[in-house]
Amino acid sequence: MAAFKRALKDSGVLPQSINAYYRSWRVFYDWCEEATIVCMIEFPPKIQGPSNYHSSKSIVAPSRHTGRADKSDPGLEPEVHILDYKDVVLSNDEYARLSAALTEIDPVYDLIAFMMVTTGLRIGGVVQVPLGSDTRNPGWLRYPELKATGVTFQKLTYVPKGKKHLLRCSVLTESLKRLHTEYIAGHRKERLKLFAQRFPGKTPPLWLTAVGKPVEFHDIWNAFRDASSVVGRRITPHHLRHTYATYVVYHYFKAHGLKPNLAYGHDIHEALRIQLGHMDIEVTKRYIRTVIRTEADAWLPVLTPHVNQVVQENTPAHVLASVVKFFESKPAH
Incomplete structure (x- = not known):
């Protein structure tokens, strides 16, 4: 154990x-x-x-008093109550560095990361993205077909963590455009030849490594570990799920002209619940708190007393600029 x-x-x-x-x-x-x-x-x-x-x-x-003493289990790990995900959410600059590091390892890992950060899917969900229509997604369109329809997204049906039931999430046409242009119509063509040599008669999956091998979960984890050493901080694939959700919350408040507030938790929860497949509204509140903490972290150095700091009328603009830089600086691809 x-x-x-x-x-x-x-x-x-x-x-x-x-x-x-x-x-x-x-x-x-x-x-x-x-x-x-x-x-x-x-x-x-x-x-x-x-x-x-x-x-x-x-x-x-x-624990609520039940009239009896509970038995504690020393085999359990100490748990810390998580209020927000600020420490595991990537700024746009950090994501850009991660993207570059993954590309150096193998462009396939950069595209997998891109699909994760634009869908919120876990590894298990991203590896189920089909090349074209299949049994679970009979109406799935490739990017050229999807582009002709003019729609901005299509629904992916996948088996989630726990495998108790199927879930559906939105996959953006813009995401599939980059996947098609850079990988399916690019790197994957040569990899298909290598796959056919290594696995004759087998049906190739969407994701293939540079040597024509199907990408496995541990390959993705290893790529993130190696990329983390280049970026300078530990980044796991799950960080991209938290990054996706936090950015959705940030842009939700911005689009509605609202200041981040837990009172809007129920409004945002419905959208995230469907896309991420989680039921607990407390998880959604953690994403709201992440946005609030990002702003608070920008404010705190400005407001700290007894240091050589002058708070002026234009200070809020500088704080806002810091927050906008975190969420909105344009990463280069």
């Missing part, structure tokens, strides 16, 4: 997610023990007393 947890940590999985896996494993193996099924795995004994671990909806809040 310790090896499993170490592997998850090394892959950048958050403590909350590790604990979710751990609890599921423990329930299963506890059942095995009760059913007298022999297994070679051990869990630490639970400790009688107040528990420091709670549901995901209230990670750090004290």
Whole structure:
């Protein structure tokens, strides 16, 4: 079990997610023990007393008094209540550097990252983007066909994390344009020849490496790890999902002429719920808080007392410029 947890940590999985896996494993193996099924795995004994671990909806809040002491599980990872995603959201400049680093490794990883940051899909969702119509997406159009229709997006039906049911999300025509121009009509043509040599008779997937091998999950993770060393900060594929959602929230407020406020959480939640496939409105509020914190981080140095700082009437314009630079500077492709 310790090896499993170490592997998850090394892959950048958050403590909350590790604990979710751990609890599921423990329930299963506890059942095995009760059913007298022999297994070679051990869990630490639970400790009688107040528990420091709670549901995901209230990670750090004290447990409600139930008249009995809960047993805490020392095998759980300490969880930190996440208020926002500011530390894992990329500015446009950072994304541009990531894009360049991934391109150096293999352009296919840059295009995968681009599809993630323009859809909010996880790795598992992006690898399901079809080349053309298929069983799950019989009406899927390639970019040239889609361009002729004049529509701005089409819906992708995919199997999400957990695989309990199908979800649908919007994939922009502009995103598919870049995918088609730079990859499908470009790099992929040579890669198809290599794939045919290596896997004769097999149907090639959309994503292929430079040597004609299908792109696997670990290939993407390794590419992000190597690119992170160039960018100068650790970036995982999931950071792009948080980046996508935060930018949607930022532009929502800007388009409506509104100041970021949690009071609008329900309005934004419906759009993000459908696109990202999450039900908890608290997740949407974290994205709103990320926008608010980005602005607060720009304000704080200006407002700090007892330093050589002069707050003038035009100060808000400088703060706004800092926020706009974070979200709106144009990355070069």
